[in-house]
Amino acid sequence: MASFMTAPDERVPGRWDLSSSSFAFLAAAEDIVCHGLRPRDGTDPVARPVFIAGALPFDRTRAGHFFVPEEVRRGRGLVRREMAAGTAAPPVLSIEPRPSPADYGRAVARALAALEGAAGLRKVVLARSLRLLAAEPFDPAWILRRLARDGAATAFGVALPARAGQPRRLVGASPELLIEKRGTRVLSHPLAGSARRDRDPALDRAAAEGLARSDKDRREHELVVEAILDTLAPWCRDLAAPKVGDLISTDSMWHLGTRIEGTLKVPEAPLLDLVRALHPTPAVCGTPRAEAARLIADLEGFERDFFAGAVGYVDEAGDGRWMVSIRCAEIAGAAAVLYAGAGIVPGSDPVAEIAETAAKFRAMLDALDLDRKEV
Numbered sequence: 001m002a003s004f005m006t007a008p009d010e011r012v013p014g015r016w017d018l019s020s021s022s023f024a025f026l027a028a029a030e031d032i033v034c035h036g037l038r039p040r041d042g043t044d045p046v047a048r049p050v051f052i053a054g055a056l057p058f059d060r061t062r063a064g065h066f067f068v069p070e071e072v073r074r075g076r077g078l079v080r081r082e083m084a085a086g087t088a089a090p091p092v093l094s095i096e097p098r099p100s101p102a103d104y105g106r107a108v109a110r111a112l113a114a115l116e117g118a119a120g121l122r123k124v125v126l127a128r129s130l131r132l133l134a135a136e137p138f139d140p141a142w143i144l145r146r147l148a149r150d151g152a153a154t155a156f157g158v159a160l161p162a163r164a165g166q167p168r169r170l171v172g173a174s175p176e177l178l179i180e181k182r183g184t185r186v187l188s189h190p191l192a193g194s195a196r197r198d199r200d201p202a203l204d205r206a207a208a209e210g211l212a213r214s215d216k217d218r219r220e221h222e223l224v225v226e227a228i229l230d231t232l233a234p235w236c237r238d239l240a241a242p243k244v245g246d247l248i249s250t251d252s253m254w255h256l257g258t259r260i261e262g263t264l265k266v267p268e269a270p271l272l273d274l275v276r277a278l279h280p281t282p283a284v285c286g287t288p289r290a291e292a293a294r295l296i297a298d299l300e301g302f303e304r305d306f307f308a309g310a311v312g313y314v315d316e317a318g319d320g321r322w323m324v325s326i327r328c329a330e331i332a333g334a335a336a337v338l339y340a341g342a343g344i345v346p347g348s349d350p351v352a353e354i355a356e357t358a359a360k361f362r363a364m365l366d367a368l369d370l371d372r373k374e375v
């Protein structure tokens, strides 16, 4: 039976240690740290009143990874945010971009041609990856603490099923809320449309203002809001989104965002059904979804796996929160794969999309103490 505690218990060192956690969700409002897991048998996990954590892969035809932790701890400020640099990051021996930035630019150009040619295709999100090899194993707990310094994001760490005997973990800091459920209220806060932040305050403000004025970014964003409203409409009454979205900032990026809120018609509607209906939104896939997913499979040239999926939990009351799994990496020993994608619509520029994805890698690179690496 999962236990719930609202305060850190420092008297049991190791038990709430992040490095042995099966699931961690570190946010300004609340930290959740889980240990142990009881694998599920694939039946609908929301049917029983237990705490369920997990991750969905990008590919909606593939099974999600859900589990019931043995122990769940929740509390505000449960986990200390790590400020010190250089103490635990192993030296990184190599960084291999896959595809290369130039090939990614060519894929964006092909996506633009498809957007002009294919009837109905309006947006596709193309990603690229960085394969890192370090001299020693990465410490996911230390990375998580570093990621959690950004109060605008939820830092997450999920133990994934081992591959070839090697334990894997998805870690990241996502600013994008797929859906949250509290009682009968649901909230989604999609993001799409981006600009890199700047250390110079005047240039930073100019970047935000440029993003707010950008027609291309607005179109990219509106498709996501439209899709989420259409998906949630049958489930909700009082479904509302402001006509004008907001500008949100993480430590490294500006984004266009829109808060979408509604009240469930059926209060006990399972949160995981809503997650599955919404995922993947056009913030990570495209519009229409099936056509965009096909183009991604044709053009990207690597497996997204749990990148651009969703991570989150459903608690015993049926409430919970699922974040879009972006600004993340899969860590397996001394190897890490970092991911970043960008929405492509008519008017997108391949060179700008290379720069945008480079900027989106910053959250993970900075957490790994690679803040001076250009990618």
Ligand SMILES: C=C(O[C@H]1C=CC=C(C(=O)O)[C@@H]1O)C(=O)O
Pocket: 125, 127, 176, 191, 192, 193, 194, 255, 282, 283, 284, 326, 327, 339, 340, 341, 342, 343, 360
């Ligand atoms: C797909 C990613 O970001 C999404 C979220 C915010 C802004 C986005 C954009 O402007 O393209 C993307 O839709 C990513 O970070 O890998």
